[in-house]
Amino acid sequence: MTSAAAHIVVIEDDAVTRTALAGYLETFGYRVTVCAGAEAAERVLNQESPDLLIVDINLSGKDGLEITREQRARSEIGIILLSGRTDDVDRIVGLELGADDYVCKPFNRRELLARVKNLLRRTAAMRQLARRVVHFAGFTFDTAARHVVGAGGESIQLTRAEYELLRAFVLNPGIVMNRDRLLSAITHRRNVTSTRTVDVMVKRLREKFGDDPKVPRIFGTSHGEGYVFTAPLA
Amino acid sequence: MTSAAAHIVVIEDDAVTRTALAGYLETFGYRVTVCAGAEAAERVLNQESPDLLIVDINLSGKDGLEITREQRARSEIGIILLSGRTDDVDRIVGLELGADDYVCKPFNRRELLARVKNLLRRTAAMRQLARRVVHFAGFTFDTAARHVVGAGGESIQLTRAEYELLRAFVLNPGIVMNRDRLLSAITHRRNVTSTRTVDVMVKRLREKFGDDPKVPRIFGTSHGEGYVFTAPLA
């Protein structure tokens, strides 16, 4: 598995399937966001960069095929289509639009999980090959090398958790993230309860980046809500 | 897409299906090698590095699942299983062994083609890595000759285990691998107790490549999870 929990977005208008699917995937440590329709999903897809999309093909409004076409045009995100019908045409059209997989309902959960795992393994290589370097507040953050260089060229060493946290921040600039979400980004253990861990990690990041908690330039506090990455990304 | 035609190996004991499939794929410009069984296929797989494997699950002798297991243990080649039966168990086992897809006979040719295309797109990034000679951090690693040359042209001698470990790293850049996985890459024993062996091997690799564990440029540590290859591949 890759380090941080993979983020899976489920777009499904049937509430029962939606909830069951999300619950099942969550027990395997994935971060799951559920959407009832294309509109809600697009907000998520525009703000974040999920790793995998599971889409019902028969949605009211914009359907699964349309979503597949749009997403594939702009990203290499993994796409699994769900369908109630065993319809050859739908399946072939979906696959030809670039969906990676097509699963018919009622589907076997274990099978879907295996497909999710395999597809995440495939897309992980692609995601990592696209080396991303981010600049902010004079720092240079190489996400692939897990490495930060300061304004003066000095190397800043990050621990694993600090790296994951910083990555979560720069992937979601300007978005307030609550502690649960940040925690799921930095921890690999399942049975963790304390969200105060996040506070401590943020403090440690602030220390390494010289950010004053009273006047934060990079890691802002949103009282009662969580933290935000506020530095301009260059 | 890569410039050269993708190479697809079809392993299928039914001559009719085999020929039809090969002919169909060839009309789309793929290079296709057909094999009636596992033995013939292994000769091809050992000599060349095909891009995709289409395997019938019910072969006499070594079956498709066994082939899947073996191939997945040593490469990231794309694998599509074919089956005459609509058997949930077979399908799930196949997928859990790491097969990328599972298609039931009689299959729709157009559907299979779409799946082949999609899978080749996914594995393209990985095939890029499977090159014989890899450059990183000033070193040149010839995977076939098991030989490394440093920036100054000096030869760096690797032991078998070190070579296997380095190979596992280079094939999975930027992906955190846990000790079990790394261990299975360097050892072929079954009854392994301690995974600390990996730590020692990583230390020795770091020594030979001049990588400081406190500021790792090549072999990164992911606390609580494992190790990552973080050097940019050129």
Place this chain on the structure above:
DNA sequence: AAAAGTTGTTACAAGATGTTAACAGAATAT
């Protein structure tokens, strides 16, 4: 302004990794 709740900071214990040394078995040379 006091109360309630939230966040910042510090210190510490548990857990994980880095490193060295030692050793048995495998490979190689004599």
Place this chain on the structure above:
DNA sequence: ATATTCTGTTAACATCTTGTAACAACTTTT
């Protein structure tokens, strides 16, 4: 065949990382 060298593994201990508790400082609400 025997001696020698090399390799992979294990154990032990030093060092680093991480999660948590406790309390101080701060913010919001009443």
